[in-house]
Amino acid sequence: MSSPGAINPLDTKGLTFRHLIILATLTFVTILYSATVTIANVALPDIRGALSATQDQITWIVTANIVATAVATPLAGWLAGRFGVRRVILVAILGFIVSSIMCGAATSLGALVIYRIGQGAFGAPLVPVSQAYLLRVFPKHLHTSAMAIWGMGAILGPIIAPTFGGYLSELYGWRWVFFMIVPFGIAAFLSVSVVITEKTELTRLRLDWIGFLTLSIAVTALQFMLDRGERNNWFDAWETIIEAGLAGLAFYIFFTHSLTAKNPFLNPRLLLDRNYSLGLTLVLLFGMLNFTPMVMIPPLLQDLQGYPQSVVGLLLATRGLGTLVAFTTMFFASRVDPRIPIVIGFIMQGVAGLAMAQFDVNVTTFDVAWTSALQGLGVGFIWVPMAVVTFATLDPVQIPQASAVFHLLRNIGSSVFISMSVAIMLRGTKVNYAEISEHVSSYNEALRLPFVMGHWSTDSLSGLAALSGEIQRQAMMIGYVNSFYFFAFTSLASVPLVFFLRRPAKSPAT
Secondary structure (H helix, E strand, O other): OOOOOOOOOOOOOOOOHHHHHHHHHHHHHHHHHHHHHHHOHHHHHHHHHHOOOOHHHHOHHHHHHHHHHHHHOOHHHHHHHHHOHHHHHHHHHHHHHHHHHHHHHOOOHHHHHHHHHHHHHHHOOHHHHHHHHHHHHOOHHHHHHHHHHHHHHHHHHHHHHHHHHHHHHHHHOOOHHHHOHHHHHHHHHHHHHHHOOOOOOOOOOOOOHHHHHHHHHHHHHHHHHHHHHOOOOHHHOHHHHHHHHHHHHHHHHHHHHHHHOOOOOOOHHHHHOHHHHHHHHHHHHHHHHHOHHHHHHHHHHHHHHOOOHHHHHHHHHHHHHHHHHHHHHHHOOOOOOOHHHHHHHHHHHHHHHHHHOOOOOOOOHHHHHHHHHHHHHHHHHHHHHHHHHHHOOOOHHHHHHHHHHHHHHHHHHHHHHHHHHHHHHHHHHHHHHHHHHOOOOOOOHHHHOHHHHOOOOOOOHHHHHHHHHHHHHHHHHHHHHHHHHHHHHHHHHHHHHHOOOOOOOOOOOO
């Protein structure tokens, strides 16, 4: 028997058929966005070959999309207040569809990156505006259940996208991973145009352009520095120094302006709420962990072992299945202290990272599947309670802007950590290739043994090329292992922060 005041996830008091239709529509919109974040991952090696890109350049397709989302996300609250939820979502979906078509038609890496920026910019308002609208129209005692169902969209996308994207890419080419989004986009556009009929009064607040532009410049410069740092040998290049200086200056102007402006772009007073400020830190860390394995695993499997895209897509989908199980569990666990599943989730991701750090060049599909599922399980245990705890003590009027900042930091965390992980992998590859190559010498007696060398040889160009390829393969695997250890450390280091959160007060289902 539940205790007095406990929240029953199956309590439907105050729930109407219109609530269910709105929930289904906004969940579908979230699926549309979440699918595009991960859909290109499975085809990265093919895109790299088709567009003649290097390993660090190809990640721009992922990070450019996330950065554009991060930069445009804080506009979501202002846009919704200025033009209304319905208009914002419809225009965002329409631009999203056009950008997806252009991504599929791109003929160069630069063009594809630009169109992916368009996808991210138009997709940015979809999640925070949907979340804020959902929290506003649903009774407060149903927020946890509604968020659990709505959050399904965030994990169904990563299940659908790599699975179908892998098969379509293998059968028809990488362009179809973008073209497949179009029918989903059209269906979402029609659903929103019919279901969302907002009648709330629009606000006429002025946009703080100084805050918006300085934040955009800071985030973009930081991302450029991280994406191109390893290629430019970091601070040995003037480009990196300029980008770091620009990012630092822009962040400084943004923070000082936010503290002194009458109506800042992002209200620093929100940080006075303890749960919200800690929630922002946790969501930044969550974002750092969220998509990184999905970017690192496909090239590992395809470059080092030659896995077909359809198999890679299925393996990535196991992560989504793990998250689905966690979300389903959280739907029936709303009475549990939300800090408990958050801690469990971070520990699960840490354990998954440590397990991935044990991979070698002979890694099996089972190894990838169970670690991906465990990482996804951790994502699901963290997301819903973290979102509920973060916004639990805020005034409902503050939720739209607070939600925009929440998703901004999540996206910044994702883009920055992906770039850092790729840089660690590339650095590890170069360092270990140099160290292993030192042992390839005519003075190394082991290289004279036939059962050691096999088809490799130091006496012919073909034999040396084969030996160099194997050294590169082993060195790259060590680079991946280093990045997985970095992932595990970040996840486990996040756990102590959770205990500083306050448990939300229980409210009766009224």
